[in-house]
Amino acid sequence: MKVVAVTACISGIAHTYMAKSGIENACKAIGASCHVETQGAMGIEDRIPQDEIDAADVVIFAVDTTVTERDRFEGKKVLEVGTSECVKDAAGVVARAIELVG
């Protein structure tokens, strides 16, 4: 299972990165590969290469704002949640994303 995700919160200093580590840990726990891009106050960091997006099974947007350059994800299965859901229960969010693709 290949997961890619984008996290972004309003101030872009805390929730963005906590959601990132939450998703990474949750994916690790179930043996899924994942790449999380953060769109915080520093702008885009750890940008996901387009070929990884194309190869991904599912996309998670853990965002409170609009995803920058969203057109890169055109046609992908996307689960969209708020960052705080990922901070509280990242495992649940990842499970829901995987359910989405069956």
Next chain:
Amino acid sequence: MNAKQLGKDIMRHFSTGVSYMVPVVVAGGIITSVATIIGGQGVWTETETFWGVMRMIGQTGLNFVVPMISAYVAYSIADRPGLAPGFITGLIAFTMGTGFLGGMVTGLCSGYLAKALKGINLPARVQSLKVMFIIPIVTTLCIGLLLWYVVGTPIAWLTTSLDAWLNSLQGAAAGAMGAILGAMMAFDMGGPVNKIANTFGNAAFVEGAYQSSTLVLMAISIPPTIVFLATLLDRKKKLYSDAERETSVTAMIMGLCGITEGTIPFALGDPLRVIPSIVVGTSLSCALAGIFGIVYPVLLTTYMAIPFANNIPVYLVCVAVGSLVGALMLNALRTLKLKKQEAAEATE
């Protein structure tokens, strides 16, 4: 699209606008604050002295807040085509005195109009004409005219009345305002509810409604103070684990720098007890500050603002009382939890 989804989308567009605006408020607000505090009120009208120049730099930043929010709300809706009309109409909104509210309205209108124009299918040979000319010109002109002739004046009136009302709040009314803002600031420690209150505080500061901005800003470092104080008061070290003690110190250090988010790791370990305690404590501090009319005309957080409060001893008492009540409440709740656990273990 149903109304609920639309509301959610609009909230997200506002959030995006705010996220781009925050550095502008911080840069402009803090530079202006420092300049007026050190240079005195004279700096507002001159650029002959160093502090006058510094005020000018900061104020230029603050004047940019409304165009900025308008542009990035529009950008969030329509992507790049939203930026130009958003900036231009936002600047008009600012000069008309419509404040934040006006900027949000012009951002929304510009964004949705630009998006709608983007969606119109034209023959391929005029398609590039659409992007180059039609979208920026039509959107800017339509929203500009709409603002000037229709919505601008009522919004400006609303903003002025709101500012006047906020500045006139005294005693119990100001206390109630403080209680609500403090509770919102503490509730999710930097999350969406906190940001609503924070944006309100920033807007109030930009408009010169310093009492409201004070009630928001002073709340920022109280949640970390509460958890730090709670671990300190637990002298026998029974209520908190070593890991919790460590996170409370980190939270306090971040709190001193004006970041509430440091409290989140601590709160996540026991949200049902931590969140109510910090909400009650912070709310109490801000309510007291409202009742006693604490005001500071600077964009600084709880501790950094101390020298600028109009009544420093009373301000410190307000902060201390709320923090202490929050900490004691947290320790009481944790003691109950501990007793429950002990009882459960005893019966096993």
